[in-house]
Amino acid sequence: MADPTAVSFKRDLSDWRIALVAWRLLVLQAADPVVGAGMTEHSTYRAHPWRRIEHTLGSGRRLFYQDAEALRREVARLDRAHKRVRGTTPDGRPYDARDAATRVWVLLTLFECVVAMRSLGGDRYDAEQLELVYGEFREAIAAFGLPEEELPKSAVDLPSYFARYAREKLEFNEAARYLLDGILREAPRPGRLWFLGDAGWRVTRGLVARVIRELTVADLPPVVRERFGLVATRRGALLSVLLHRGAGAVVPLLPDRLRYRSPEGQRPPRRYRPMRRDARGPRVDRFFREVLDQTGDGYITAHDLRAMAHNVCWQLDLDEAAEARVYEAFDGWWEQLRAVMDADGDGRVGREEFTAATLAGCDRGEAYLEQGLLPALRAVFTAADTDGSGFLEFDEYRAVFGGPRVHPAELSHGFRQLDTDGDGRITVEEFLRGFTEFFTARADSTSGAQLLGRP
Incomplete structure (x- = not known):
């Protein structure tokens, strides 16, 4: 035996x-x-x-x-x-x-x-x-x-x-x-x-x-x-x-x-390949496809936004209170999207509809982003700032934005785009400004335009 x-x-x-x-x-x-x-x-x-x-x-x-x-x-x-x-x-x-x-x-x-x-x-x-x-x-x-x-x-x-x-x-x-x-x-x-x-x-x-x-x-x-x-x-x-x-x-x-696989083992990242140049419209379209449309069906719903919140919470292993704040912020973001974009009331928003409405909303001013996206991002920043310093160090940034499908070169590049003063850490102002530029900047040369990879 x-x-x-x-x-x-x-x-x-x-x-x-x-x-x-x-x-x-x-x-x-x-x-x-x-x-x-x-x-x-x-x-x-x-x-x-x-x-x-x-x-x-x-x-x-x-x-x-x-x-x-x-x-x-x-x-x-x-x-x-x-x-x-x-x-x-x-x-x-x-x-x-x-x-x-x-x-x-x-x-x-x-x-x-x-x-x-x-x-x-x-x-x-x-x-x-x-x-x-x-x-x-x-x-x-x-x-x-x-x-x-x-x-x-x-x-x-x-x-x-x-x-x-x-x-x-x-x-x-x-x-x-x-x-x-x-x-x-x-x-x-x-x-x-x-x-x-x-x-x-x-x-x-x-x-x-x-x-x-x-x-x-x-x-x-x-x-x-x-x-x-x-x-x-x-x-x-x-x-x-x-x-x-x-x-x-x-x-x-x-x-x-x-x-045996180590409990903390990670899959090898995909090879880095420079991304083709994006204009503002394609950037927003790409954000829809690669970030928002979690189910891959060409639409976003409340479930897609909650899936994003779930993934953030999974990556960071949050406690109940922090997790609740992330979900609440993403639910608020969905309510804004639904109110602005779900014209037929079917509980979903299509890709073209999202792109057009987002560009139109950003053209009216940054208040559009402040009503949905930016509160969700503030919640992500707060959750990722595990030591409560008010800054995201690279390890904290990697914990939420890294992963098996993100090459280290792209991760480092995204961090540098947000760290505009080059001090090796990201403030909440830098964090939110970068994402605001991603949606509002018309030129690819703006640093925030490259958050999903080099154009």
Whole structure:
């Protein structure tokens, strides 16, 4: 028998092989009717699928890698985020992301994902190891205060729990179906595949979509495939064996620094490429496409602005009061946009409509920006100024504006555009002036015009 003390759930969660079952994890979570409804109405997974995966796995790493205080903060952050995810489905069913059974399902799919990774890779947990890692898992999620009756008491009970939940609750709903059949044919290029270029990615992603679909269907639990009416093909089964067993043979031979992802690890940034020159109209249009339209559907709604607020709060790991101020400011920004631009009252604003109205509003004076955008930016500045100094140092700026899709050269360039006096820190006045210039300056030579990259 294998040494049970040689296993660790949190270590296995950071194994790079987790990428092979990541899409399977998303499909299982989305198939819960509450999760599916929340994703359809509140999530940006259609435009940012890779960010959705990173946030899901990143939250798992926060839960299992941190000390008790950090764990408490992450649970509180998730509680606040889920409090906003509620509503009514098109067929009239109310949903609330705080539903206890749904939260248990989402957490247990993370555990089951790691178990499946080991099993498919040929290094399955034995019975004693499985109980050990399940105990480690339950110890971490105890901070959620979930009802004991909702959780399987031991790892032995997990298969029956999954079978029952799949048969009684799961649906092959719009979100799960789109994840499996549609999203990868439209997904933006992952940052680490910068070398393909946009044209290369458009050619490649069709093949990627077929491979991931075949692999995901083959890897889904049989009870879920039966529930969804899916059939694993021989090609998918062979692909699953080759990928999982191949990774299972190779990855464990690597040194730990290569086998396991650091909890704070970041994806390599995309290669810096100078941006083409923008005039004022194209700058605003680009801001809409790259910043505001979080769902990528060509419109902005209240959900897009809240998704931006969520991402700011995620990056900065804010407390409840600071998080509330950010959301309040972004809600106010949306109310301004809705009042000025949503002429037909359908709750959304199109790209051309936004560009034209923004240019017209800025032509009337800076008061237009003061009514919506600038209060939101003040809230971001205050949240990012973690030491309360009244300035943003570069590390504070990077915490909110950096990320895997931002090259360090672009990040440094944006910081320099805002730091107009060159003292190595940004005041709130410099911060707001830079964004005001981005929308109002007619010349590309103005420093604020280059906040999204060099023209």
